[in-house]
Amino acid sequence: MNALSRIDELANLDHLFSADELAVRATVRQVCADKVDPYVATWFETGQLDDVRGLTKEFGKLGLLGMHLTGYGCAGMSATEYGLACLELEASDSGIRSLVSVQGSLAMTAIWKWGSEEQKQQWLPGMAAGELIxxxxxxxxxxxxxxxxxxxxxxxxxxxxxxxxxxxxxxxxxxxxxxxxxxxxxxxxxxxxxxxxxxxxxxxxxxxxxxxxxxxxxxxxxxxxxxxxxxxxxxxxxLRGPLGCLNEARYGIVWGALGAARSSIEAARAYAADRVQFGRSIDGFQLTQQKLVEMTLEYTKGVLLAAHLGRLKDAHLSRPEQVSLGKLNNVRAALEICRTARTILGANGISLEYPVIRHMNNLESVLTYEGTVEMHTLIVGEKLTGQSAFR
Known part of the structure; x- marks a missing residue:
């Protein structure tokens, strides 16, 4: 049993999803393994994403760009399928998920939702194919x-x-x-x-x-x-124009942050199994097991929340404050997971040979963009109290 199955199988999270949804997840996971994972640490280190257009075309072939939209070459997949795709993309890197989110949930959604038929015909097919960014x-x-x-x-x-x-x-x-x-x-x-x-x-x-x-x-x-x-x-x-698009991107983050968290848990569990101190692997020590358990617990809760929000969205029952709740919880939890995973790796935790510090640094941006912690707290607070505290 590999690291991934131990983390997801603990609560049998795959039971939440249909065979078609799991097939989408597997497809995205494979393209990331082939086209992103071997290179992403170098991209991060150099600060340069090589061959962006080649990557968008690969994603376009799989229908990942604007995948939750219909018509104009878009795949018309469900919100839950889109969420699982975001999770796998961000398990590779938050920047890669951002590339897909901005293309589909922001730029394409703005045209699809608010544009004229001429604008849709002019731009959306090329954007869905990854020919246009x-x-x-x-x-x-x-x-x-x-x-x-x-x-x-x-x-x-x-x-x-x-x-x-x-x-x-x-x-x-x-x-x-x-x-x-x-x-x-x-x-x-x-x-x-x-x-x-x-x-x-x-x-x-x-x-x-x-x-x-x-x-x-x-x-x-x-x-x-x-x-x-x-x-x-x-x-x-x-403002309902841009905010309506932002809510789509925030939904993707609810799922995506969990990918960074899962990758960090996997790295920490594998490292702890191999790292020997005081004559035994450190995964046999109580404090290390506590960290692994706490990280997996928070990840599991995050997946349950994301899946629930996905089902609500697919049933056209989702509300913006619910997405805010998901973004607020899952990004914050994912960032803490990465920080905890870093401690298990010790000094190696700051090396790009492992994904943890990269995910941790990336999530500092994810915590802020598409609405800060403070903004999402006040959105949820207003719904709880009926009182706006933004000013």
Whole structure:
């Protein structure tokens, strides 16, 4: 029995899922084993994700990009299948799951949900195939948790729109073919489909990261970007547009963080079985077993919560505060699992020969993006009390 089966079989977690769902999980696990795992430590160390387009095309062949959407070349899979895919992607690396999440749950979902038929036909098939890469411009240098205060503006000039502003911490930005950019207008916040070869648009790469290093992260600069009238997403005005997309990405994180946790538990259990101190392997000592048990317990609870939220979403019963509950719990638990796993590995825990420190560093970003701990706490708190405490 291998490490993975000991961790998942303790509570027989596979019983939660259908044969089709397990087949999706197995497919994603295999492509990650072939195309990501042999290289990801090097990508992280160098801070460069090699051949991004080759990787997106591989994911596109499997239907992983926008896999929960229907039509336009999208796979139309269930929310639970998408969740299991996110778990396997993040078991390889959070940056790889981010690549898929931003492409499908943010950029593609914005077009699919709020775009015109012409916009959908123009962009979605190529994005689903991985031939085109998208990014999602919401966060700004001085605006994170309060998107209503964004400074990026779009003004009408005759029949055109002209965009000016900055976006920050944008996954896929420097490699994207299309950016979904949210900007304030006289009508309220609107979304714009911006081809990245439009004059005035640039996406300088953000360097010196110590987290999500196997991920392309960029600033978006919009200096007088002129767009035709039909570049605006016609079906939404206001913050419900970007927030509706963010909720899809947050759902993927509920599952994805568990992949980083599982990988770290596997590494710690295998290491403890091989590491000999005081004449015996350290997995025979009580304190090490306690750590392994506590990590597995928290992981198991996280999977149960994710599966429950997946079933609710598949039944069209999911609410945003439930996703916030899942993100708040599972990312926080996964980060603590990684920290505990690191202690079992001792000094080796900081080496990229093992995945633990990489997962731990990555989760520091996952803890913050798509809503900080504080924001999700207040979302859940408002539902519990009926009182908004954001201001």
């Amino acid at each position: 998208g990014c999602f411009g919401l966060t700004e240098p001085d605006v994170g948790s309060d998107p209503g205060s964004m400074r990026t503006r779009a003004r009408r000039d005759g029949a055109d729109w002209v965009l000016d502003g900055r976006k920050m911490w944008i996954t896929n930005g420097s490699v994207a073919d299309v950016a979904i950019v949210w900007a304030g207008t006289e009508e309220g916040v609107r979304g714009f489909v911006v081809p990245t070869d439009t004059p005035g648009f640039s996406a300088p790469l953000i360097k010196h990261k110590l987290s999500l290093r196997a991920s392309v992260t960029s600033e978006l600069v919009l200096d007088g970007v002129r767009l035709p009238a039909d570049a605006v997403l016609p079906e939404v005005t206001g």
